[in-house]
Amino acid sequence: MWNRDGNILIISALVMPVLIGMAALVTEYGAALVQQADNQRVADLSAYAGALAYNANKSTDQMTATAVGVAVLNGVDAANVQVSLVASPRTTGVNAVSVSINTYRTLFLARVLNDRQQLQIYANSVAEVGAQPQTPGCMLALDGTQTGVTLSGGTSISAPKCTVSSNNTVTVPCGTSISAIGVNYNSAAAPSQPCNGITGPNGAAAVITKKSTPDPLAGNAAVTAAVARFSTVAALSATTAPSAPTNTTGTNIDFAWDQTATMNAAAAAGCTASWSQPTWTFSCGSKTTINLGTVTIGGGINLNFALNGAATTTYNFAGDFTTSATTNFGPGIYNFTKTLTTAGTTTFKTGTYNFGKQVTTGGTTTFGAGTFNFTKGLTTGGGATTTFGAGTFKIGRSDTACSGSGQVSICNTSTLTFGGPSVFELPGGYTNTGGSTLVFGSGTTNSYKIGPGSNGDAITIGGGSTTIMADATGASSVFQVVGNVNGGGGGSCFVVSAAAQHDISGNFIGSGAILLGAGVYTVDGYFALGGNGGGSANCNGSTISVSGASVTLVLSGKAKSSSGSCNGYVFCVAAGYSNIVLTAPQSGATAKLAVIGPTATTNTGGATFAEGGSNAQISGAFYFPYGPIVMNGGSSVLGSKTDSSKCLQMIGSRITLSGGTAAASECIAAPSTSASSKVSLVQ
Incomplete structure (x- = not known):
C-alpha cells in the first residue's frame, strides 16, 4: 500500500504561496486601497482649501500653508504633502492648485512573493481657483502695432500677484525673466523665451494665454477728472503787479551831521528831528499824512523813524530812500514812490508798505508783519539777511x-x-x-x-x-x-x-x-x-x-x-x-x-x-x-x-x-x- 504523506507535503508546498498571496492581497493591498481612498479625500480637501486661500489673496505661500495645514489636521504628515500652482487641466488661461499626497505602507506577507518592503500610496487632486479676472494686471503694453513687452540686458520683472500683458509680442531673451501669475500676449507667435524665462510665482509653471487686453483705466472717472483740470490751468494768467504810489512832491531830508539843516527840513514836513550822536530820532506825532521827497542817511549815522507813531499815519516818499547805517521804522503806512536801498541794519515794525521802484536790501533788514506792495521787485544784497513778518x-x-x-x-x-x-x-x-x-x-x-x-x-x-x-x-x-x-x-x-x-x-x-x-x-x-x-x-x-x-x-x-x-x-x-x-x-x-x-x-x-x-x-x-x-x-x-x-x-x-x-x-x-x-x- 502506498504511503501518501509525502504527497500532502508537496501539495502544501505548492499551495502555500497562493494562500499567502491571497492573504496579502486581502489584508495588505486591501488596507492600502482603503488608505488610498483616505489620502484622496484629504488631497481633495487640501486642494480645495488651498484654492480658496489663493483666490482670496493671490499668495502662493498662504496657499501652500493652508493646503498643508488641512492635510496635517487629517492625519497626514506635512512631509508627505506637495502643493503647487499649475495651469488648470480643464480651462485655458486659468490657474489651479495641485495637491499630491505620498504615503507608504510596510509590507509583511507580500515579501514572501517579492523583495518589495513598502507600498507607495499616491493621491492627487486639482482645484481650479475660479475664472481668472479679465484685468490686464500690473504691467500692460496697450498698442498692438508696437513691440509689446520687451526685456534685455539682465532685466527681470517680478509680479507674483498679477499679470503681465501685451497686445502684441512678449520678448524674454536668455538672461532675463518674468515671474507672474500669468502672461498674456496677442501676437501670431507665442512669447519668445529661449531659456524658459517666464515662470509662475515660486518657480511654478507659467500661465501663458493668447488674448487681447483692454486698457483698465480707459473711462476711469478719477483719471478723467484729473485730466479735465488742464483747462483750468491753461486759463491761468500771471498775477497783476501792484500799482506804484502816485505821490510826486515832498520835503527832502538829509539825516546828516549838519543838525540845523536836518531839523529845519523835518519842521518843514510838519515833524521834529532830534540828535543824540550818532542817532537821529524823527517823530511826527499823530498826524494823518506826511509827504517827504528824497531821504538820505549819512555814513555812520543811525535813524529812528517814527518809532512811536500811529499805525494809521501815512508816510509818502516821492524820491529815493537810501540808508547805509542802522535805521529803525515805526508802525504806519509807507509809500515809497522810488527806490529803497538799505545797508547796515534796517528794521521795520508792523505796517503797510507800498514800494514804487525796486527795493534793494543789504546788511540786516527786518520788516514787521503787514501788507507789502513792491511795484518793481525786491532784491537782497550779497551777504544780507532780510526778514519779513x-x-x-x-x-x-x-x-x-x-x-x-x-x-x-x-x-x-x-x-x-x-x-x-x-x-x-x-x-x-x-x-x-x-x-x-x-x-x-x-x-x-x-x-x-x-x-x-x-x-x-x-x-x-x-x-x-x-x-x-x-x-x-x-x-x-x-x-x-x-x-x-x-x-x-x-x-x-x-x-x-x-x-x-x-x-x-x-x-x-x-x-x-x-x-x-x-x-x-x-x-x-x-x-x-x-x-x-x-x-x-x-x-x-x-x-x-x-x-x-x-x-x-x-x-x-x-x-x-x-x-x-x-x-x-x-x-x-x-x-x-x-x-x-x-x-x-x-x-x-x-x-x-x-x-x-x-x-x-x-x-x-x-x-x-x-x-x-x-x-x-x-x-x-x-x-x-x-x-x-x-x-x-x-x-x-x-x-x-x-x-x-x-x-x-x-x-x-x-x-x-x-x-x-x-x-x-x-x-x-x-x-x-x-x-x-x-x-x-x-x-
Missing part, C-alpha cells in the same frame, strides 16, 4: 536782471525769510541764486500766485541753494504757477508746499533734491529730473533725491523735454537721481494714481528711467496709454519696500526694459473685472 506780499517784476535769470519779482542773493502764514502774489516769479536761502511763510495756510520772469521761468533754483515754500492747505489757499518751475541747481534743496491742488502752467524741471508736498500736481507740460545732471542732496534734515508722499502727478505733455537722455519724454528720471520715493494717495479723488501721462490719442509722449535713475520706489498706477515706458542704464523701479499694501502698475503703449528690475503689483482694475470667487475640483 507775516503778511500779504504783492511784488512786481524788477527793471534789472537777476543773476542771468531775467527780470523777476524777487531776486535773492543771500538770506531772505518771510514769516507766515502769508499770501504771496509774484507776477514776475522768483530766483534763489546759488548758495542762498529763501523761506516763504510758515504754518499751513499760506497762498501762492506766481507768474513768469522775463525768461519764462516762474521759479528758478540755483545750485547749492535752499528754498522752502510753507504749506498751502487752508480753505482759501491756492498754489498757482504760470511759467516753468526750474529747480535746475545741482546740490540744491527745494521744498514744495503741500496743497490740495498744485496748478502749474509750464514744465517742472529738477536737478537737486526736491521734497514734494502732498497733493495733486497738474503740470501743463513735462516733468524731468536730472536731464541736465544733478541728483541727491541734503534737504530738510536728510539726504534725498526726490521724495513725495500722497502725491499724484498729472502731465499734459504739451511740451516734451529736450535735455540729454530726457529728450522727447514727458516724464523722465535720469542722471544721479537714485532712491526716488513717490507714493500715490491711498484715499481721495486720485487714490492709487501716481503718474498720469498724456491721454490724448495724438500725444505719444512717454516716460523713461535712464542713466542710473535707480531704486525708484513709485507706489501707484503709472499710466501712459499712448506713450512708451522705457527703463535702461541700470535703472530700477519698485513698489514700496516697507508697505506691502502699496503697488506699482505700469501701463504704456509699449514697455521696454533693459539692464534693470521692475517689481509690480496691480493698483487699479477695470470696474467689471473682479475675479470670480468660485472654486471647483477638476481632477
Whole structure:
C-alpha cells in the first residue's frame, strides 16, 4: 500500500504561496486601497482649501500653508504633502492648485512573493481657483502695432500677484525673466523665451494665454477728472503787479551831521528831528499824512523813524530812500514812490508798505508783519539777511536782471525769510541764486500766485541753494504757477508746499533734491529730473533725491523735454537721481494714481528711467496709454519696500526694459473685472 504523506507535503508546498498571496492581497493591498481612498479625500480637501486661500489673496505661500495645514489636521504628515500652482487641466488661461499626497505602507506577507518592503500610496487632486479676472494686471503694453513687452540686458520683472500683458509680442531673451501669475500676449507667435524665462510665482509653471487686453483705466472717472483740470490751468494768467504810489512832491531830508539843516527840513514836513550822536530820532506825532521827497542817511549815522507813531499815519516818499547805517521804522503806512536801498541794519515794525521802484536790501533788514506792495521787485544784497513778518506780499517784476535769470519779482542773493502764514502774489516769479536761502511763510495756510520772469521761468533754483515754500492747505489757499518751475541747481534743496491742488502752467524741471508736498500736481507740460545732471542732496534734515508722499502727478505733455537722455519724454528720471520715493494717495479723488501721462490719442509722449535713475520706489498706477515706458542704464523701479499694501502698475503703449528690475503689483482694475470667487475640483 502506498504511503501518501509525502504527497500532502508537496501539495502544501505548492499551495502555500497562493494562500499567502491571497492573504496579502486581502489584508495588505486591501488596507492600502482603503488608505488610498483616505489620502484622496484629504488631497481633495487640501486642494480645495488651498484654492480658496489663493483666490482670496493671490499668495502662493498662504496657499501652500493652508493646503498643508488641512492635510496635517487629517492625519497626514506635512512631509508627505506637495502643493503647487499649475495651469488648470480643464480651462485655458486659468490657474489651479495641485495637491499630491505620498504615503507608504510596510509590507509583511507580500515579501514572501517579492523583495518589495513598502507600498507607495499616491493621491492627487486639482482645484481650479475660479475664472481668472479679465484685468490686464500690473504691467500692460496697450498698442498692438508696437513691440509689446520687451526685456534685455539682465532685466527681470517680478509680479507674483498679477499679470503681465501685451497686445502684441512678449520678448524674454536668455538672461532675463518674468515671474507672474500669468502672461498674456496677442501676437501670431507665442512669447519668445529661449531659456524658459517666464515662470509662475515660486518657480511654478507659467500661465501663458493668447488674448487681447483692454486698457483698465480707459473711462476711469478719477483719471478723467484729473485730466479735465488742464483747462483750468491753461486759463491761468500771471498775477497783476501792484500799482506804484502816485505821490510826486515832498520835503527832502538829509539825516546828516549838519543838525540845523536836518531839523529845519523835518519842521518843514510838519515833524521834529532830534540828535543824540550818532542817532537821529524823527517823530511826527499823530498826524494823518506826511509827504517827504528824497531821504538820505549819512555814513555812520543811525535813524529812528517814527518809532512811536500811529499805525494809521501815512508816510509818502516821492524820491529815493537810501540808508547805509542802522535805521529803525515805526508802525504806519509807507509809500515809497522810488527806490529803497538799505545797508547796515534796517528794521521795520508792523505796517503797510507800498514800494514804487525796486527795493534793494543789504546788511540786516527786518520788516514787521503787514501788507507789502513792491511795484518793481525786491532784491537782497550779497551777504544780507532780510526778514519779513507775516503778511500779504504783492511784488512786481524788477527793471534789472537777476543773476542771468531775467527780470523777476524777487531776486535773492543771500538770506531772505518771510514769516507766515502769508499770501504771496509774484507776477514776475522768483530766483534763489546759488548758495542762498529763501523761506516763504510758515504754518499751513499760506497762498501762492506766481507768474513768469522775463525768461519764462516762474521759479528758478540755483545750485547749492535752499528754498522752502510753507504749506498751502487752508480753505482759501491756492498754489498757482504760470511759467516753468526750474529747480535746475545741482546740490540744491527745494521744498514744495503741500496743497490740495498744485496748478502749474509750464514744465517742472529738477536737478537737486526736491521734497514734494502732498497733493495733486497738474503740470501743463513735462516733468524731468536730472536731464541736465544733478541728483541727491541734503534737504530738510536728510539726504534725498526726490521724495513725495500722497502725491499724484498729472502731465499734459504739451511740451516734451529736450535735455540729454530726457529728450522727447514727458516724464523722465535720469542722471544721479537714485532712491526716488513717490507714493500715490491711498484715499481721495486720485487714490492709487501716481503718474498720469498724456491721454490724448495724438500725444505719444512717454516716460523713461535712464542713466542710473535707480531704486525708484513709485507706489501707484503709472499710466501712459499712448506713450512708451522705457527703463535702461541700470535703472530700477519698485513698489514700496516697507508697505506691502502699496503697488506699482505700469501701463504704456509699449514697455521696454533693459539692464534693470521692475517689481509690480496691480493698483487699479477695470470696474467689471473682479475675479470670480468660485472654486471647483477638476481632477
